[in-house]
Structure formats: C-alpha cells, structure tokens
Amino acid sequence: MQTKMRAFRAAFPYTVPICAGFTFLGLAYGIYMNSMGFSFLYPMLMSITIFAGSMEFVTVGLLVSPFHPLHAFALALMVNARHLFYGISMLDKYRDTGKKKWYLIFGMCDESFSINCSVQPPAQVDKGWFMFFVTLLNHCYWFIGSTLGGLLGSFIHFSTEGIEFVMTALFVVIFLDQWFSQKEHLPAVVGVSASALCLIAFGSGNFIVPAMALILILLLLFKKRLEQRMEVEES
C-alpha cells in the first residue's frame, strides 16, 4: 500500500499539465460528438476503449460514413503507427512490471509514453507503479473530460481558445529535458528534421508514416557511429 501511495504521489505532479490538456481536449471531443448527434455514452465508452485522442476524432467521421470496418481498422493502424516506436522504446522499461505491463501497453498514449520514457522517478519510488499511475491518471483525465463534454455539450461556450497548446508545450519541455540530459543529440536532430521534411513533402494528413520510415532509415545508417559514441559516453 505504501509503495503504491508513494508512486502515486511521485507520479501525480507530472500528470498535472496533461490533466489541463486532456480535460480541455476531452471536453472538446465530447462536445463535438454531441453536436454530431451522439449520446454521451459514445465519447464515454470510446475514451475508455480506444484512448488515442486523434483517432477518436477520426472515428466520429467514420461513424457518420457508410459502414466499412476494414477501412476503420486500416486507418487506425496508420494514424497510430507511431505507437510501434513507443513500444520498441519501452521494451526494457516495461519488462519487469508484472501484470501491470498489459495495462501499461494498453494505455500507452503519446503523453503517458513521453513521461514514462523520460522521467526517472526518485530511487525509493517503485518504477512500475509510478508508470502505472502516470498511465491511469491520464486515462482518467481523458475519460472524465470526454464524458463531461458529451453530457454538457450544448450548454458550454468556451473562451479558452489556444489551451490546446499545453500539449505542444509539454512535448517541447520533454524534448529539452532529453536534450539537456544527453550528450548525443543526433537522434533528436534526426527526429525533428526528418519529420519536418516529410511534413513539407507529404502534407499534414500523410506525413507520419513516411516520417517514421525516414527516421528508421537514418538511425540505422548512423548505427555504427552512434553506438561507438554512446559506448564512449557510458564508459
């Protein structure tokens, strides 16, 4: 019990910015579904089961188009393909987390991944439970925001334009933290420049998969050099 409490207390502060972002985005998503004529049960259940923000917005569009489950499946694969990279990055970190591992993988959204892959909790805190609570809290924020949005839908009028920037700011901060903590900046530079290049070349709707491919190719090309430099760093 104490282990869990300590992990919860260590995890909570990291999730506060996400609470702000998810409550807002969740509200927006719930309100959107409401405006398309869906009961609050839809955003409520979809926020629990899909738990991948951008894909849930896309799914609303699928639900008002002709029935085509294979297309829905393929689209979900494409939109969420970046999760494959998260998984490869977390193979080691999730290794000894016992049964929690299945939930950690299930709930690995962008925000939970970015905290769990970069934050080193204090030594007395259990890492598995820390990552578990980061994931669970984020899942709860998204669920609460979406459900409330679906319920309150037509009553809410926002003057909070721009609050979605909280996600951008979060990723910028995590990017900088990783930059400060590592001597080897090539992977970070490859990530930004390959993505920017593909965004310009393929446009905002189609750039993720080519960007992932280009990142993979470049990192594999630089493998020998990077491994040598990282070995020097470790020793």
Add this chain to the structure above:
Amino acid sequence: MSLGQTILTVAAVVLGTMVTRFLPFLLFPADKPTPKVIKYLGKVLPCAVIGLLVVYCLKDVAVLSWPYGLPELIGIGATAALHWWKRNMLLSIAGGTVLYMVLVQLVFL
C-alpha cells in the same frame, strides 16, 4: 449506421489501435533476448520520436498565411526560454500556454 455496425466500427478502431501498441511486445517477448538492432533502436528512438511529436503538434499551422505561425513560434520560444532558465516543467508549460492563449485571443486576431 445501425447500432451493431457502430459497435463493429468502434471495435475495429480499438483493434487497430491495440495492434500498434501490443505488436512490439508480442514480437520481442521479455523471456527471449531482444535482437541487437532493436535494442539499439530502443535507445535512440525515444529522442527522435519526441521530436516527431513536436512536429506533429505543429502540423496544422499555416506558415504561409497570417499570422504565419508567429503565435506558435513565440509560444515555443517562451516555453523553451523559461525551461532553460528555471528547469521547472509546470512553470514552463503554464507560462508558454498562457502566453499563447493571450496571443491568439488578443494579439493575432
């Protein structure tokens, strides 16, 4: 769409999403040694992917028309400067976001 079709569509989306999350863990189980090249990617990918996420957040910014992505540029600059200076995650995020909201609501109309 009937209720059954709606449920099937949502189920297909859940399945697709879960394939992307679980596949690496099914391909490289914990009890077997992970191939060296995958281990290497596990080390270098996190930094690269966070870079991808930053770009992903900015994907719909129109840089060729007013306000030319200036609110985003200033917002990111402020977030980074605050973080460089104080290294306090919450302060950097709150500061950058509030500034951005002021910019899009009051300055760049």
